[in-house]
Each structure stands twice: as structure tokens, then as C-alpha cells.
Amino acid sequence: MKIGVLALQGAVREHIQQIQSLGCEAVEVKTLVDLTDLNGLVLPGGESTAIRKLLDRHQLMEPIRSLARQGMPMFGTCAGLILLAKEIVDYEEAHLSLMNVVVERNSFGRQVDSFEAKLEVKQIGADIPAVFIRAPHIASVGPNVEILAEYNGRIVLAKEGQYLGCSFHPELTDDTRLLKFFMEMVEDFHQSSLANSNSI
Numbered sequence: 001m002k003i004g005v006l007a008l009q010g011a012v013r014e015h016i017q018q019i020q021s022l023g024c025e026a027v028e029v030k031t032l033v034d035l036t037d038l039n040g041l042v043l044p045g046g047e048s049t050a051i052r053k054l055l056d057r058h059q060l061m062e063p064i065r066s067l068a069r070q071g072m073p074m075f076g077t078c079a080g081l082i083l084l085a086k087e088i089v090d091y092e093e094a095h096l097s098l099m100n101v102v103v104e105r106n107s108f109g110r111q112v113d114s115f116e117a118k119l120e121v122k123q124i125g126a127d128i129p130a131v132f133i134r135a136p137h138i139a140s141v142g143p144n145v146e147i148l149a150e151y152n153g154r155i156v157l158a159k160e161g162q163y164l165g166c167s168f169h170p171e172l173t174d175d176t177r178l179l180k181f182f183m184e185m186v187e188d189f190h191q192s193s194l195a196n197s198n199s200i
Contacts, residue, residue: 001186004029004038008054010046010079014171018179039193040073040186043080045133045169048105050081052095053166061096066132068098069100071192072163073185081165089139099163100142104179107154107167116189121157121163129175130156137167162189 003016007028019026019042027034029041041064043051045118055061069075076084076099083095086105108115120126130151138155141147149157149166156167157178164185170178 001025001039001184001190002027003038003040003042003183003186004035005042005058006051006080008046008058009045009051011169011171012076013043014169015044015077018171018176022176022179022183024183029060029154031058032060032063035060035067038067038072039190040075040182041067041076043076043083043152044171045078045080046081048082048095051083053184055083055095056142064096065098068096068162071162071189073164073167073182073189074098074163075179076163077171078133078135078167078169081138084163084165085138086142091113099158099160099165100145101138101158101160102140103136104139105136106134107133108135116173117151119149119151119156122146123148124177124181128170128177129173130166130170131172132156132168135167138165 003019004027007030016026044089084099086097087102089104115191116131118127119126119130145158145160147158
């Protein structure tokens with residue numbers, strides 16, 4: 001399988017290394033050509049406003065939305081969650097506006113307030129390490145969104161169909177269970193795509 005990592009700004013290298021450690025091909029996505037033949041896309045942490053400006057500059061917004069309409073799985077971590085969200089608290093306009101969640105930015109303090117916690121995650125397991133750095137949280141979810149993890153009463157991980165979004169940085173730990181969960185989503189999409197192409 002071929003997984004793209006949006007590589008305009010943020011924690012790109014760590015995602016690439018984790019994807020490769022699980023035996024998949026990882027591609028840095030910087031241009032329209034880089035989106036070709038992907039089976040899944042990771043939207044990494046960073047600074048969401050800066051990433052949005054670069055998405056506009058490189059004309060990647062609509063191509064990514066087009067892939068989403070085709071059912072491609074997408075995994076947003078920290079700023080990537082903000083990019084996926086359909087609504088952002090105190091912002092007039094969302095970014096990609098794909099996942100039916102409302103997100104609030106910088107919910108856990110400033111850079112100096114960064115911390116690591118262990119989470120119980122539905123469908124995955126216990127004691128999953130989560131690194132929070134200027135992290136957002138999911139303030140509310142739509143009817144088809146499954147809440148997978150909370151921290152101190154705040155939603156920090158959720159899934160809606162092909163979309164997976166988390167407040168923290170799983171790529172900054174050695175625990176790959178969450179990435180494996182996303183890979184299973186990608187594999188399901190890949191197999192269904194092959195089945196559809198073979199039936200034509």
C-alpha cells in the first residue's frame with residue numbers, strides 16, 4: 001500500500017518513518033503529482049493556519065477533497081484534525097471541511113504546557129501513549145462520528161467513516177497501534193477499490 005503524508009509543514013519525517021516501519025510505502029505529498037495512486041493520506045501536526053496557506057498556494061485543497069469524495073481514508077493528527085474538521089471554534093471558515101466534528105484549537109495550553117498521557121482507546125486497546133503539544137480537542141461530534149478516546153472529559157480521538165482524527169501526536173511515540181488501526185482502514189479501502197475495478 002502507498003500512504004501519502006502531507007509534507008508542507010509539521011511533523012512529517014516521524015510519520016514517514018512509522019509508516020515505513022509497518023512495511024508500507026510512504027510518500028511526501030508536496031504537489032498535485034504526489035497525490036497520484038495513493039491508498040491513504042496522513043495530515044500531520046504543525047500549524048494549521050500555515051498549512052492551510054500552503055495548501056492554497058500549492059493548489060491542493062480541491063484535489064484532496066476530490067480524493068475524499070472517492071472514499072480515500074484520511075488520518076489527521078493535531079493540526080491535521082483541525083484541517084479535517086467541518087467547523088472550528090471562533091473561526092468563520094473551516095479548511096478541508098470533511099469530518100463532521102467541531103474542533104477547538106490550543107485546548108491544552110501553550111508549547112511549554114506539552115505533556116504525555118496514556119489513553120484507553122476503543123477498538124484498539126489500553127495504555128496508548130499520546131503526546132499533546134498545543135493540542136486541539138473535539139468540542140462536539142455529528143451523529144455518525146464514533147468517539148474513540150477522551151482525556152479529562154475532552155474528546156481527543158474520533159472516527160467517521162473514512163476519517164480518523166486525533167488531538168495528539170502518535171508519531172512521536174514508539175507505539176504504532178493507532179497507525180495500524182488506520183492502516184486497516186486503508187487496506188479495506190484498497191481491497192474495495194480493487195474489487196470495484198475488477199467488476200467493471
